[in-house]
Amino acid sequence: MTCLHKKLTLMLCAALGSALAAASLPQTGPYPEANPPTPEKIALGRALFFDPLLSEDGKVACATCHRPDRAFTDGGAVSTGAFGRTGKRSAPSLINVAYRTRLFWHGGSPSLELQALGPLSDHNEHALQPEQIVEILRASRYAPEFKRIFGREPDLTALTQAIASFERTLVSYDSPFDRYQSGDAHALTASQVRGMDLFYDRAECFHCHNGNNFSDNLPHNNASELFNEDIGVAQLSGQDADVGKFITPTLRNIALTAPYMHAGQMKTLREVVQHYNGGGQANPNTDPLVRPLGLTDQEVTDLVAFLEALTDPTIATNKAFGPPEIP
Known part of the structure; x- marks a missing residue:
């Protein structure tokens, strides 16, 4: 990881602590019983969404392909992942994604929690193996927050629940x-x-x-x-x-x-x-x-x-x- 990305990670973690202290539950879309939203879980998911920590080259975050200024797409014909590798599909918008029942262009995921695992492990996106993801999280400054929020060390279930909780707040019906x-x-x-x-x-x-x-x-x-x-x-x-x-x-x-x-x-x-x-x-x-x-x-x-x-x-x-x- 470059010094720049280490600094970004530290800044995001510091911001996370401040956000949790003053958090209140924002508007969210529908959520599964197994993953009810909390301000702390949403704040953790938000920090993780924008942090490039979970990628093979330390340069790709969820927000790399899902930018707020482009309604959570990236402006490219196809998305660019770790080490500049490209996939075959355009990044879909995440606005109001909580209301969608078939995720990915082929509809292969029925939930945001399951969907989050796809890009993290895809060779052309974040390019990490599941065990690598867990190892990185447990060595990161996010580990104490996982333990406080979920009552355990970071794991894939808690990671995807946090990210999905943030994504369900991306609600907009004011056109x-x-x-x-x-x-x-x-x-x-x-x-x-x-x-x-x-x-x-x-x-x-x-x-x-x-x-x-x-x-x-x-x-x-x-x-x-x-x-x-x-x-x-x-x-x-x-x-x-x-x-x-x-x-x-x-x-x-x-x-x-x-x-x-x-x-x-x-x-x-x-x-x-x-x-x-x-x-x-x-x-x-x-x-x-x-x-x-x-x-x-x-x-x-x-x-x-x-x-x-x-x-x-x-x-x-x-x-x-x-x-x-x-x-």
Whole structure:
């Protein structure tokens, strides 16, 4: 570990102690009975989320790929992990992640606790073996906090429970669309209102992007070419019919999370809308909901404007979503 990262670890641990002293339970999404949130557990998870301690090169934290200023994505087509290694998929947003029931692009994890283990042990991400993770934690300044909060030495269960507890506080429903839905008739522009009408009517985006988080949490093939030889849900199911299917991403805060699609194939929202407007690309597993829309250039503009209205601009400046403050 470099001197810089050692210093960061020490600063985060010091901030952790101050945070715990004045902590109060923030808003959280739903949580399992086995992991009820506490202010102390959330503060520990927050410190760990932003600390690069748990990576092979000491340079990769959860926040490396999930940055608050980008709605907890990283702005890359695919994410970069330890020693500059890259994976095949774009980092998904963590805002309102507590409400999602299928995590990862292939939907392979049903819980945040289980999901946290994937990046930590992935060769292209944090690149640590489970025993290494435990060894690092037990030798770290976090060890006393684990013992105080969980009543035992650091282990993988306590680690993932702490990180998941922090991630469940990443809740945001304060976009212009939300304010419009609450009765503020001036929250959306005329173009955004027209785009909303298209979204819920002729463009029929709502079939896959529905509910409060604009996702049905189901796998679909959106008529994109295979990219990076990534076969999507078929990676788990082994079924030919699942090749090219990925879990529908949320549209919340979409203006902050470019580039788009599972491997960042599309740079702008307009490019995404044009993809669907043209009916996508030839693909044997294309979802029957994907069809040419026949939107005019102005209608494409209006639909993009509505999608932008699903973004809460305060996410990037919300101190509770950022690293612990240094005393």
